[in-house]
Amino acid sequence: MTDTISTVSLAIAQERKIVTAIPGPNSIALQKRREAVVASGVASALPVFAERAHGAILVDVDGNQFIDLGAGIGVMTIGHTDAAVVAAASQQLRELTHAMFTITPYESYVRVAELLAEHTPGDFAKKSVLLNSGAEAVENGVKIARSYTGRAGVAVLDHAYHGRTNLTMAMTFKAMPYKTSFGPFAPSVFHAPGSYPFRDGLSGADAAARTITYLEKSIGASDLACVVAEPIQGEGGFVVPADGYLAALQEWCTANEVVFIADEIQSGMARTGRYYASEHFGVEPDMVLTAKGIAGGLPIAAVTGRAEIMDAPHKGGLGGTFAGNPVAAAAAIAVFAEIESRGLLAEAARIESILKPAMHALALKYPIIGDVRGIGAMIAIEVVQHGSLDPNPAAVAAVTAFAAQHGVILLSAGTYGNVIRFLPSLAISDDLLREAVGVIDEAFASL
Structure with missing residues (x-):
């Protein structure tokens, strides 16, 4: 090496x-x-x-x-203190530390969005919004899906972890330490059974049928904006779904005009030997959530999705003070380059x-x-x-x-x-x- x-x-x-x-x-x-x-x-x-x-x-x-x-x-x-990431962030600190993209945009934000469009699964037009953290990416993914579909329901899978904000706590499966005593939580969030081969022993087809039955009978597709799934669950214990499970779930979402969101916050950015773990399962999510490994330790996150979905919110509806900060964006560009060059x-x-x-x-x-x-x-x-x-x-x-x-x-x-x-x-x-x-x-x- x-x-x-x-x-x-x-x-x-x-x-x-x-x-x-x-x-x-x-x-x-x-x-x-x-x-x-x-x-x-x-x-x-x-x-x-x-x-x-x-x-x-x-x-x-x-x-x-x-x-x-x-x-x-x-x-x-x-790797810690990767030389290219340190150099890129240091250079950016000397040139432009903060500008707030929604006031005066800058090139590095655009370049990160280009790289995400190139490397997330799916050969279709994509757009991104940059954010600060994984939980913020989840929140914005849901927000965009609701805007696009005009529906409120959010389905997640048992054993999932999606964050510590009010909405993402509602989406997270495990109560202690993430949720206990912090309620009430955001409504219209539904927990469906997923695929956990070691414990349920189900094939991908059977596990998907169980999930889909829950979605249809307990929620109803007409009230569901999105299904949010980790291709490999993180805090849930690195649960790898049975073969065919995710593909069947995405197929159902597409047929019912439900946005399929892959939470790749822990599994993305080369962690599994592909840029995104979804690639191992042959799925092309409507939306991909990125954070953690994208910027070598600097705080940045992203929602990347089909252009028509990402463009659904009104102008001014997305953004944030530090979202897509130029220093973190420079580090993210360096991370993409390091993955390729090394x-x-x-x-x-x-x-x-x-x-x-x-x-x-x-x-x-x-x-x-x-x-x-x-x-x-x-x-x-x-x-x-x-x-x-x-x-x-x-x-x-x-x-x-x-x-x-x-x-x-x-x-x-x-x-x-x-x-x-x-x-x-x-x-x-x-x-x-x-x-x-x-x-x-x-x-x-x-x-």
Whole structure:
């Protein structure tokens, strides 16, 4: 793999190194400061404070170096502090920091929209609106679909996660910690059964028939503006639908003039070895939602869809103060260029070729690993009780805690908290991946 370490970050060797207890003294001191001024509802998975990072290594304030298999929940897809992204953002900071596109437009916003039109699935005319975050993209996608169809209903799938705003909380499946005590929520949101092969055992056709029956009988197509689906569910546990499920769902949407929206906020931008995970399933969504990995850590998101749908809202109906900020837009342009110039789609496939067989080997060794699933650099294991499908969140908590103590950042997920998800940077080396797997092996052995 091409060495992409920038001269700025050469001091961060791509290696795991633990030099203090976890957390170290500096993290402990910062935690005391944090408790005095940061709202306790803002929780953190690891007890360490990040200081700097590069590639696939994150360094804390005590000098400990962690193999980062979370990548900021899929944000740092092309690697921490990628040289091209840093250069593009730095240059833009010197030239134009903010202009607000709805007042005085600028070229970089237009260029990001061109790149999205080129790389999202579907050979048809597309337009985009740029925004700040994934939840904001979801909100605007729904808003545009309602404007286009003149209908109010929004259908989502069980185990889905779509955000923390009022509308997106209503769309999110899991109550705790995302929804509990925060209601009432936005109306006209309906949760349909989806496809979860490990737990429902249904074929794609049968799972789609179940979903469609719910949509027709509990909502009615004539009242439905859109169906919002993650091609691979993120917080829900990297659930990959059964073959044919998404295609059948999209076919029903098209036949009933319901806008089919793919929430690719976690699964998009080369994460699965394609620009968008929808491509693996042969679907061309009417609308695609992008965020997380699009700008190498800078906040930007997008709704991209069929031109006639995107043009439905009245002039002035879309936008926002920081939406499509020129610095973040410059970073996004650099990310698209890096994916192409470094062949990062192939790197996702390389990661899968190492990580997935390694997880299957661990599943043979530790029967509580009930399922191994995912595509590209979006892999997960579901942990269950011995001899059953009952969730085992305690084992997941123990494994992730052990890994953190030994220099590997792991993220949990799933409705039942019993999934470990792997979202490594596409810049991670084979050696670091195998070293992390060794730590995970030790973690399961310690249970």
